Amino acid sequence: MYQPGIEAMDRRSLERLQLDRLGETLVRVYERVPFYRQAFDKANVKPEDIRSLDDIRRLPFTKKADLRDNYPFGLFAVDRREAVRLHASSGTKGKPTVVGYTRRDIANWSDIVARAIVTAGGRPEDVFHNAYGYGLFTGGLGLHYGAEQLGMTLVPVSGGNTPRQVTLVEDFKPRGIAGTPSYVLNLAEYMEDQGKDPRKTSLEYGIFGAEPWSEEMRQTLEEKLGLSAVDIYGLSEVMGPGVSIECAAQQDGLHVAEDHFYVEVINPVTLQPVPAGETGELVFTSLTKEAFPIIRYRTGDMAFLYPEPCECGRTHTRMSRIKGRLDDMVIVRGVNVFPSEIESVLMSHPNLSPYYQVHIHRVGTMDQISVVAEVSEAFVDTAGGFNIDSDLFRQVKHEVMHELRNALLISTRVHLTEPRSLPRSEGKAVRVIDQRNLYQGETAKDRV
Secondary structure: OOOHHHHHOOHHHHHHHHHHHHHHHHHHHHHHOHHHHHHHHHOOOOHHHOOOHHHHHHOOOEOHHHHHHOOOOOOOOOOHHHOOEEEEOOOOOOOOOEEEEOHHHHHHHHHHHHHHHHHOOOOOOOEEEEOOOOOOOHHHHHHHHHHHHHOOEEEOOOOOOHHHHHHHHHHHOOOEEEEOHHHHHHHHHHHHHOOOOHHHOOOOEEEEOOOOOOHHHHHHHHHHHOOEEEEEEEEOOOOEEEEEEEOOOOOOOEEEOOOOEEEEEEOOOOOOEOOOOOOEEEEEEEOOOOOOOOOOEEEEEEEOEOOOOOOOOOOOOEEOOOOEEOOOOEEEOOEEEOHHHHHHHHHOOOOEEEEEEEEEEEEOOEEEEEEEEEEOHHHEOOOOOEOOOOHHHHHHHHHHHHHHHHHHOOOOEEEEEOOOOOOOOOOOOOOEEEOOOOOOOOOOOOEO
């Protein structure tokens, strides 16, 4: 049952609840999941040894490779017949990762997402336009069940078919929208192409996730659509969307649903915890999952935890926006670079459109970065031509290269292309083209 008051629990009561639920989960996995029994025994730890939340550091980590090695149902803590739903990754690097949900898991997930929507500014009486993709990806159905649980009038349009999406927004007049930021930006651009003003729709707030996006992207979405844009985070291995979300009041840090998930941040090299405010790798332990409980899952996502509570009154820990993924990080001449840092530069430049791609390739033993960015419509002349020989074009290219060098502390190759030349997203945008392991599949994981 949806209980918004739990988000304001005092910390002592919340931590006591976490410890109780953690103990139940550890007994569950030790008794029912051979992988965890073997991992705990190897680490010389039993469920009853975990007497405080700090003791969780004694438990072994779970990695994505462990999910693949136990494909399809080896990490389930229930008989497969008790799982009422399965979700899975795309499996582009081999076997997909499969997760399952009992009826209670679905009910808990619906409650989590319902209160996430409220945190973002949603209300039960709203019409809610859900443009996340449906299917094995958790985004569409995750927001779907949460919106219905809240009592909203849901429009389950899924992704793609942009003209129809725009018509539905105009006719059904939703107050809220959910989708990937790149696709909703595509909706706004389509409206402009049709001579319509995206700011004049009924939309007041948007819940965006499933791909990394920057503060500059937030500003662009808010300016183009006249709404409040909040970030939602989740991943199928832990639950799906709703693991954390920004509040509309502050838009500064994502509130973790700590009654269902225990969050840590570790140094990805030493595997030791880092203090609040320091960036490291997010690690999650599920506290209430029945079908697929996961212990100390290394997400590969880089973020930090805020040391202080939010002014909105919620007491649950806040995590920062995702800075990047470990497998997307590029080391160029000893410097760590995340694609999100490149986006921040490109989207703050007035002569560039919001569309770009980052190409990563290897020359010898060194990674190299090439950036392809669209210029704005200002470079198209009255006859529809695109002039790359103008002084302004050369000036913009020089400025972008200079700004990237200052932000990243390395030089990058920059190629500016004409407006509307890069592909538009029908779901998740392909921002990073990793050519270092061209025949080994993609590095990005299915997440929201």
